[in-house]
Amino acid sequence: MNCTQNNKLMQITPETMVVGVDIGSEVHFARAFDFRGFEFSKRAFRFENTREGFNAFDIWVTDLMKRNQKTKTFVGMEPTGHYWYGFGSHLQNMGVEFGMVNPYHVKRSKELDDNTPSKHDRKDPKTIAMLVKDGRYLIPYMPEGVYREIRNLMELRRQNVVQLISIQNRVKRWLAIYFPEFSTVFKKWTGKAALLTLKHFPTPQAVIKTGEEKIVATWKEEVKRAVGHKHAQKLIKAAEESIGLKHGLESAVLEIETLLDEYMIHGHRLELIMQKVEAQVKEIPSxxxxxxxxxxxxxxxxxxxxxxxxxxxxxxxxxxxxxxxxxxxxxxxxxxxxxxxxxxxxxxxxxxxxxxxxxxxxxxxxxxxxxxxxxxxxxxxxxxxxxxxxxxxxxxxxxxxxxxxxxxxxxxxxxxxxxxxxxxxxx
Structure with missing residues (x-):
């Protein structure tokens, strides 16, 4: 990796045309300079974040290179969220070198030309190009193949885990409101017997109405480990002494059903993600x-x-x-x-x-x-x-x-x- 300042400067030669690009969500703006900072175009070139826009950019760059007798182009841009991915992939496919400048550096150095903190589509591409000219950029890495798969899967896993944590907190909140004594019967609400209870008779009123025999029968349908009458009696006693809210129970039951459905969906999705992660990791030597x-x-x-x-x-x-x-x-x-x-x-x-x-x-x-x-x-x-x-x-x-x-x-x-x-x- 060319990480030193000298190596970066060596990539910007007198034969190089430096192009600064201000990335937007739908429209990008570009300006072109030589290695000393002399500008080739009179105005910023506007192109859209589409295939047609990228082709127009290629034509514009090729024309400027011919007119100014340059043999290669180096593109600099600011990493604006995910909007640069498409353009970066296009440059990579075309074999054009490009680098990323730090947004903090752009913010700090944009006042050098006009001594004002103003920000607009014509000013930012020049600031970016000047940072590239001085070697103040990073070479971005766009992983391919198995590495791209693993990066995407781990980001998907992170999002899924965040959703699971949110659901777990919302279930705890629900229990604290409608059945605070639930935790005295079950150590974890994620256990099989606890989930069956929340699924079939979540509120204290539903527990009392269901009765001991039916509660035990419901547990034994899916739980191999014996959950007997003593546990059911403890649950009924907790329900009878519950201080949970006794109004709005119809909507409360719908809420806990929705939360449990989401919990099961995200839990199953997490298992699938990790299966794919393990398969991809095995593809990497060592x-x-x-x-x-x-x-x-x-x-x-x-x-x-x-x-x-x-x-x-x-x-x-x-x-x-x-x-x-x-x-x-x-x-x-x-x-x-x-x-x-x-x-x-x-x-x-x-x-x-x-x-x-x-x-x-x-x-x-x-x-x-x-x-x-x-x-x-x-x-x-x-x-x-x-x-x-x-x-x-x-x-x-x-x-x-x-x-x-x-x-x-x-x-x-x-x-x-x-x-x-x-x-x-x-x-």
């Missing part, structure tokens, strides 16, 4: 070896692969650390020494995936657990617990990188080098 690390599951592996994509595009694990926004930044000036924190710039999904993977490792994996204890208890500059977790995130990234890059198995001995090296120095 990915199954990551699952050999004690405490690492399919969600952690797929989350990492979906955010990173093809590991071969990285030259070092530190690039992934920076991609996830886990690299450190220092806040200091003069005599003031501020706190050192992570930048949080980059792919938040990757940062979340690796963070969620490290937490169970600290609890279940002996090597990571021992390393965590060493970091927080060492004599020289001990880390706080959260600082140790962040350090272990970087460690796990390096482990994943080595396994995927070389195809080697997880080596617990190498994991302990951070502890062994200080001991050797002391000896």
């Amino acid at each position: 990915a199954s070896m990551l699952l050999g690390i004690k405490g690492i599951g399919i969600v952690a592996v797929a989350g990492f692969l979906g955010a990173v994509g093809d590991i071969s595009r990285f030259d070092a694990p530190e690039q992934i650390v920076k991609l996830f926004g886990l690299n450190l930044r220092e806040n200091s000036s003069g005599k003031h020494q501020g706190k050192t924190t992570i930048t949080r710039r980059g792919r938040s999904d990757g940062r979340y995936a690796i963070f969620q993977a490290v937490l169970p490792l600290v609890a279940r994996n002996p090597e990571f657990r021992q390393l965590h204890l060493y970091y927080i208890n060492r004599d020289n500059k001990p880390l706080k617990k959260m600082q140790s977790i962040v350090a272990l995130c970087g460690k796990l990234i390096r482990v994943f990188y080595a396994i995927l890059k070389t195809g080697s198995h997880y080596d617990a001995e190498k994991m302990m080098n951070d502890i062994k090296r200080p001991m050797m120095k002391a000896a």
Whole structure:
């Protein structure tokens, strides 16, 4: 990956035409410059986010290149949500190099030309092009094949989990209003007997009306584990002493039926998603070896692969650390020494995936657990617990990188080098 400032500048040569594009939901605007910032077009070129619009852009670029004797084009644009995907895919298919500029940089540098904070369709493409000319851009990665499938599936899983959590909270709210004593009978409302109860006789009034014999018979139809009369008696007693609302029960029953239907739909959908995720992960060489690390599951592996994509595009694990926004930044000036924190710039999904993977490792994996204890208890500059977790995130990234890059198995001995090296120095 050409990540350094010099490498980026080297891609913008005297033969390059730099095109800045302001991406919109339906219409895009472009302006063209040379490597010094001299503009080729008198006005911004307007083109729509359609096949015809992209073809018109190609014709416009080709004409400007011929008139100004340029041999290649480099397109810069601002990542405006998802609206750039279609245009980015078109450029990729046409073999045109393009880069993304940081929206924060655009906002900060747009006043350089006219000293005003104004924003409009003619101004923004120039600001974007000038940032590209100075090498202040990133090369976007558009995953293909199995990596695109995994990224899409993990995003779909995230959305589904959010919906499930929302439904669970709404069910808890419903129970707190209409049947607060339900939790004294069932530890979890998601258990089979609890779900059957909510499905067939959700309110205290319905429980009392149904009676002990019918309640037990309903449970035994689908629950293999015996849920007997004592449990039914406890449920009836809780219903008789319930302080839940006794009005509006018809609409309340409809609400809980709707929530349970949505819960079952999203639960089934999550199972299908994870089946597809497992199948896609198996397609990636060495990915199954990551699952050999004690405490690492399919969600952690797929989350990492979906955010990173093809590991071969990285030259070092530190690039992934920076991609996830886990690299450190220092806040200091003069005599003031501020706190050192992570930048949080980059792919938040990757940062979340690796963070969620490290937490169970600290609890279940002996090597990571021992390393965590060493970091927080060492004599020289001990880390706080959260600082140790962040350090272990970087460690796990390096482990994943080595396994995927070389195809080697997880080596617990190498994991302990951070502890062994200080001991050797002391000896």
